[in-house]
Amino acid sequence: MSSTPPDEPARQAADVLRRGGLVALPTETVYGLAGDARNAEAVAKIFAAKGRPVDHPLIVHLGDKAKLTEWARDIPDAAWRLAEAFWPGPLTLVLRKAPGVLDAVTGGMDTVALRVPGHPLALRVLELFGGGVAAPSANRYGSVSPTTAADVREELGDRVDLILDGGPCDVGIESTIVDLSGEDICLLRPGLITAEDLQRVAAEPVTSRPKAGVRSPGLKDSHYAPRARVLLASMDDADGEIERWRASGHRVGLLSARRPAALAPSVPWLDLGEDVFEQARVLYHHLREADHLGLEVLVAVPPVETGPGRALCDRLRRAAGLGSGGA
Structure with missing residues (x-):
């Protein structure tokens, strides 16, 4: 051949x-x-x-x-x-x-x-x-x-x-x-x-103040969204959010740069990584993975909102249906 x-x-x-x-x-x-x-x-x-x-x-x-x-x-x-x-x-x-x-x-x-x-x-x-x-x-x-x-x-x-x-x-x-x-x-x-x-x-x-009436790709408040419900939380608050949704019978996962020591073994951890460029490369893969795992709720810990991290925070806010948040 x-x-x-x-x-x-x-x-x-x-x-x-x-x-x-x-x-x-x-x-x-x-x-x-x-x-x-x-x-x-x-x-x-x-x-x-x-x-x-x-x-x-x-x-x-x-x-x-x-x-x-x-x-x-x-x-x-x-x-x-x-x-x-x-x-x-x-x-x-x-x-x-x-x-x-x-x-x-x-x-x-x-x-x-x-x-x-x-x-x-x-x-x-x-x-x-x-x-x-x-x-x-x-x-x-x-x-x-x-x-x-x-x-x-x-x-x-x-x-x-x-x-x-x-x-x-x-x-x-x-x-x-x-x-x-x-x-x-x-x-x-x-x-x-x-x-x-x-x-x-x-x-x-x-x-970052667009003129009145401007329309552009990717500016819908809810965008880049998996079927799982995306909730944004700080690292300190992530455990509480996870347990709240688990207690109500939902299948929950965590998307973050590091794994909390107390994370339950039954809660999938989607490793966002520490480097912001690697975070960008894997973000959408992990949002799709949340659906493949059958998650109903994905608790996401956004990166620091400086430099390229602003783009990651923007995508996560839109995945959560929160719009740009003024970004």
Whole structure:
């Protein structure tokens, strides 16, 4: 039996995209559900497969920062500085959209969200395809984002024409989103590229106060959520929360960076790890694991909310249905 050429999966994916089909695409953040961003029917398939509200904007993934001018207009110098520093990588820029960008992609807004992913397989697909792909996370709307090809199969099954397996995602949580469509630079969604990183490179202040009416991917108050109920607690309070829910007959687990000495053997411990970048890589795996274990309640101890830890706290608050908490 002859082996598949290494480039063949990327070529197959590009062909599927040209035909208006959907491809589960590995990126460094999470797996995306990709469709031709210039094809209204393909974009409609994305919304249908995810069960996503049609007024919710999508991120368009590009193969190179030079393609920014095909999708955006009035691009400020700060956007070019950020693209030069962080692309390919986990940063999404919200800019004023160029003429011809589909309203279905932007949720009817005058802005478009753009990024260049930092995964070699995704970049090769984009190179072969030649255009931009709308690619929200490849999961049902509101549920935990997939970080492996197996997660995509579990979530979407045959709703996807082709699933590319690029291995586990290196970053593990979604990109930082920053709005540069107005006078101020505004952080809309925290990620592993922090506000401090953005401000240093942009050489301008970065605020976290979005302008009125702004909509962006990943800002729903309840998002990234497993079927298990997620409750946030400090390490000191975790034991009490666990015992309270166990006493009422619920199957409970603990997600934390360290295991309490008094944790009952029957309570699964999901090890978040001490390093914040490792925490990001394993967070969604553990949220899915909670469901696979049949947990009804997951008590989660968030990391310290500084630097990249802000993004982890944001995702855990949304998993718990608490929104951004002002992050």
